[in-house]
Amino acid sequence: xxxxxxxxxxGATGAVGAVMLQILSQHKDIWGDIRLVSSPRPAGRxxxxxxxxxxxIPLSEEALTGVDVALFLVPAEVSARWAPIAAAKxxxxxxxxxxxxxDADVPLVVPEVNPHAARIRPRGIVASPHDTTLxxxxxxxxxxxxxxxxxxxxxxxxxxxxxxxEAVSALRDQLSLVAGTELGTGPGDVRRAVGxxxxxxxxxxxxxxxxxxxxxxxxxxxxxxxGLRDETRKILGLPRLRVAATFxxxxxxxxxxxxxxxxxxxxxxxxxAHEILAxxxxxxxxxxxxxxxxxxxADVVGTxxxxxxxxxxxxxxxxxxxLFVCGDNLRKGAALNSAQIAEAIAAELPF
Amino acid sequence: xxxxxxxxxxGATGAVGAVMLQILSQHKDIWGDIRLVSSPRPAGRxxxxxxxxxxxIPLSEEALTGVDVALFLVPAEVSARWAPIAAAKxxxxxxxxxxxxxDADVPLVVPEVNPHAARIRPRGIVASPHDTTLxxxxxxxxxxxxxxxxxxxxxxxxxxxxxxxEAVSALRDQLSLVAGTELGTGPGDVRRAVGxxxxxxxxxxxxxxxxxxxxxxxxxxxxxxxGLRDETRKILGLPRLRVAATFxxxxxxxxxxxxxxxxxxxxxxxxxAHEILAxxxxxxxxxxxxxxxxxxxADVVGTxxxxxxxxxxxxxxxxxxxLFVCGDNLRKGAALNSAQIAEAIAAELPF
Numbered sequence: 001x002x003x004x005x006x007x008x009x010x011g012a013t014g015a016v017g018a019v020m021l022q023i024l025s026q027h028k029d030i031w032g033d034i035r036l037v038s039s040p041r042p043a044g045r046x047x048x049x050x051x052x053x054x055x056x057i058p059l060s061e062e063a064l065t066g067v068d069v070a071l072f073l074v075p076a077e078v079s080a081r082w083a084p085i086a087a088a089k090x091x092x093x094x095x096x097x098x099x100x101x102x103d104a105d106v107p108l109v110v111p112e113v114n115p116h117a118a119r120i121r122p123r124g125i126v127a128s129p130h131d132t133t134l135x136x137x138x139x140x141x142x143x144x145x146x147x148x149x150x151x152x153x154x155x156x157x158x159x160x161x162x163x164x165x166e167a168v169s170a171l172r173d174q175l176s177l178v179a180g181t182e183l184g185t186g187p188g189d190v191r192r193a194v195g196x197x198x199x200x201x202x203x204x205x206x207x208x209x210x211x212x213x214x215x216x217x218x219x220x221x222x223x224x225x226x227g228l229r230d231e232t233r234k235i236l237g238l239p240r241l242r243v244a245a246t247f248x249x250x251x252x253x254x255x256x257x258x259x260x261x262x263x264x265x266x267x268x269x270x271x272x273a274h275e276i277l278a279x280x281x282x283x284x285x286x287x288x289x290x291x292x293x294x295x296x297x298a299d300v301v302g303t304x305x306x307x308x309x310x311x312x313x314x315x316x317x318x319x320x321x322x323l324f325v326c327g328d329n330l331r332k333g334a335a336l337n338s339a340q341i342a343e344a345i346a347a348e349l350p351f
Numbered sequence: 352x353x354x355x356x357x358x359x360x361x362g363a364t365g366a367v368g369a370v371m372l373q374i375l376s377q378h379k380d381i382w383g384d385i386r387l388v389s390s391p392r393p394a395g396r397x398x399x400x401x402x403x404x405x406x407x408i409p410l411s412e413e414a415l416t417g418v419d420v421a422l423f424l425v426p427a428e429v430s431a432r433w434a435p436i437a438a439a440k441x442x443x444x445x446x447x448x449x450x451x452x453x454d455a456d457v458p459l460v461v462p463e464v465n466p467h468a469a470r471i472r473p474r475g476i477v478a479s480p481h482d483t484t485l486x487x488x489x490x491x492x493x494x495x496x497x498x499x500x501x502x503x504x505x506x507x508x509x510x511x512x513x514x515x516x517e518a519v520s521a522l523r524d525q526l527s528l529v530a531g532t533e534l535g536t537g538p539g540d541v542r543r544a545v546g547x548x549x550x551x552x553x554x555x556x557x558x559x560x561x562x563x564x565x566x567x568x569x570x571x572x573x574x575x576x577x578g579l580r581d582e583t584r585k586i587l588g589l590p591r592l593r594v595a596a597t598f599x600x601x602x603x604x605x606x607x608x609x610x611x612x613x614x615x616x617x618x619x620x621x622x623x624a625h626e627i628l629a630x631x632x633x634x635x636x637x638x639x640x641x642x643x644x645x646x647x648x649a650d651v652v653g654t655x656x657x658x659x660x661x662x663x664x665x666x667x668x669x670x671x672x673x674l675f676v677c678g679d680n681l682r683k684g685a686a687l688n689s690a691q692i693a694e695a696i697a698a699e700l701p702f
Binding site for chain 2: 153178189208295314
């Protein structure tokens with residue numbers, strides 16, 4: 001052993017992979033070898049990490065041999081197949097996909113909130129939550145620790161990049177079609193102008209909002225809406241937490257926002273909520289509407305924390321808070337949380 | 352008397368006024384004279400209503416003399432001054448501004464929900480709700496009549512035109528600045544590109560969402576958020592209804608959307624909610640996500656009803672529904688509701 005663990009980044013050439021390479025280059029360098037792994041097509045490409053050029057190798061059993069920590073930043077079906085192989089070869093897997101998030105034998109971890117959960121991993125796999133959950137949890141976990149969470153009602157304002165790189169291209173194409181026009185005032189005029197460029201969204205996103213993301217589940221719910229409920233319950237250890245979410249895509253490139261109504265067991269005050277949020281790791285309190293201070297995606301994008309503003313106590317319920325949170329879905333929402341989990345695991349490996 | 356009532360449209364040259372002239376030209380013609388009134392600057396302009404060219408006259412006591420119904424489509428400070436003058440001269444005033452909405456002696460009316468309230472008007476004034484309230488009430492009023500409303504949690508997706516014509520120009524300018532660029536991925540890059548073109552919004556709206564509209568009130572609430580609560584309570588006659596709202600502006604030209612969590616006294620089913628919504632006046636049920644059918648602002652703009660989709664029963668509360676509603680803020684949200692009130696009043700005048 002060279003004294004430092006070997007890391008494999010599977011999905012190094014994707015959008016989240018690109019952010020991961022930035023993060024690995026900026027964070028304290030705790031890794032020995034870093035292997036960059038991808039699907040066969042982009043393999044062979046050369047990428048820079050920690051200031052060094054590194055050739056991307058194709059995903060294979062060999063690529064996963066001799067790895068201490070394997071970071072999977074790939075679609076769920078790729079993780080479902082390859083993460084158990086990596087684990088069988090002795091790697092601890094950190095998976096950012098939905099494949100294992102609700103597996104009872106896989107911990108679902110947000111290091112600021114439930115770091116110890118990562119130590120118990122019967123399948124050798126640790127999962128990172130969905131990007132929308134991650135925008136919420138650092139703030140709501142801190143408030144839960146103080147006030148005791150009972151119910152969440154969430155409405156999302158989700159960015160295009162949460163749906164992938166092609167989705168960002170589609171939004172930019174659509175914006176070019178509507179900019180400089182008078183569109184947006186007649187029934188269907190945006191839809192006609194955008195034509196078949198709406199995809200991968202189920203309706204045009206430029207000059208519009210689209211109340212759908214994920215796949216259709218029972219009762220008209222989307223998979224992402226139910227996922228927020230299931231993941232929040234699991235991370236906070238609250239199996240009966242009430243969660244109702246409506247997920248809406250908005251014409252923002254990166255950074256998810258959430259309007260959150262949170263009801264607690266105990267009475268809340270804005271002052272105490274401010275104190276908690278101002279001192280919680282991974283959270284920035286930015287809440288002074290008199291000065292125009294509240295988070296917006298355009299200001300939060302590219303930063304690591306969850307930003308929280310518009311903190312109000314419900315006028316009709318002394319146990320409820322309303323707030324608005326923003327989190328970069330490519331950083332904390334994907335790459336950063338996985339990197340934090342991997343670093344915490346590496347620190348406890350026998351090197 | 353010519354047998355038909357005289358109507359005055361105060362604010363005929365504004366954005367809502369333009370929609371009002373369309374509506375008056377399309378609806379059954381119940382009016383005698385229609386006077387178009389404005390502030391002094393645009394007075395003298397010629398506009399078309401009911402197919403006839405009509406010269407706009409300046410607002411004055413004379414302009415309000417001999418009027419049966421006076422439709423005020425002007426800022427609250429103009430209504431506050433002139434509506435009582437019109438009422439004193441014998442007109443029934445229908446006011447679309449915030450000036451009188453919460454006045455105990457002024458009924459606040461949505462004709463599909465509380466039409467009879469318009470008959471009791473101690474000040475001679477009837478108020479029309481805020482555009483965001485109007486996107487919500489036709490649907491939620493119908494559900495309340497069946498299930499008994501107890502609590503609302505609302506997150507808004509408000510269009511630029513709710514903030515006036517200059518706001519739409521600002522959004523279009525901003526979109527031209529960001530279209531065809533790679534903006535939206537670095538902290539503050541949109542803000543720098545937009546520069547001082549953000550106004551009248553407190554932050555850039557292109558490629559962004561802005562969690563603020565209205566003026567700052569106690570506890571960090573905005574006037575519009577509290578207004579939704581107060582107006583909904585008044586219209587539905589539920590003075591203790593719990594309402595918590597977070598209002599967010601989105602880069603849409605026209606049509607407000609709302610994510611709504613509604614808790615009722617009685618158990619709900621999606622089937623029964625669908626039946627109610629499908630048969631309620633002023634409501635279109637558009638809810639088949641398997642077919643991609645849910646309302647979006649781009650499809651709803653220019654239409655009269657409130658569109659409702661994404662109707663779901665809360666997975667954790669058999670008395671709660673989650674839904675997504677869209678309503679054109681310039682039609683039902685302003686001009687149409689005022690026109691409907693005026694028409695209902697005119698039908699009961701002694702002509």
